[in-house]
Amino acid sequence: MGINISRENERNDKLEKITDSKNYFGSALKFSSLEKTACLRFIDPYGDTVFNQKQIPILIDEIQALFQFITPEKVASLQEKLRAKLHIHNVPPEIIEIKIENLSADKISEHINKILDLARRSNGNIHTYLKFYGE
Numbered sequence: 001m002g003i004n005i006s007r008e009n010e011r012n013d014k015l016e017k018i019t020d021s022k023n024y025f026g027s028a029l030k031f032s033s034l035e036k037t038a039c040l041r042f043i044d045p046y047g048d049t050v051f052n053q054k055q056i057p058i059l060i061d062e063i064q065a066l067f068q069f070i071t072p073e074k075v076a077s078l079q080e081k082l083r084a085k086l087h088i089h090n091v092p093p094e095i096i097e098i099k100i101e102n103l104s105a106d107k108i109s110e111h112i113n114k115i116l117d118l119a120r121r122s123n124g125n126i127h128t129y130l131k132f133y134g135e
Contacts, residue, residue, distance in 0.1 A: 001135040010127040033071035037062050049132040054123050056123045063116050075105045090098035
């Protein structure tokens with residue numbers, strides 16, 4: 001499971017939703033240093049995080065900046081870490097490879113593009129929020 005994202009109104013009605021069953025967004029966050037970000041560093045991978053209209057433009061800029069960190073080398077490094085972690089937990093090799101093969105720079109970038117589009121559609125809409133739901 002990953003971090004699911006929705007555009008919501010003030011009544012918490014979900015207007016649009018992006019699911020992240022492959023944890024692409026969480027992977028992208030691991031590729032960059034978040035300590036200097038104003039918004040991304042507060043996204044809780046295990047809890048919920050909400051951004052309002054004053055924060056969304058900053059969030060959009062920070063999401064755009066993630067693309068520079070999504071490289072095949074960083075994805076390969078993450079794949080090796082996942083392989084080792086799953087092996088330690090006695091996950092069968094065929095299951096490990098299924099989980100690893102779905103992780104690529106292109107797929108992560110494509111997912112980040114969806115999030116960016118959702119954030120842009122949310123920007124400037126009064127009483128509209130972006131909510132990130134961790135696992």
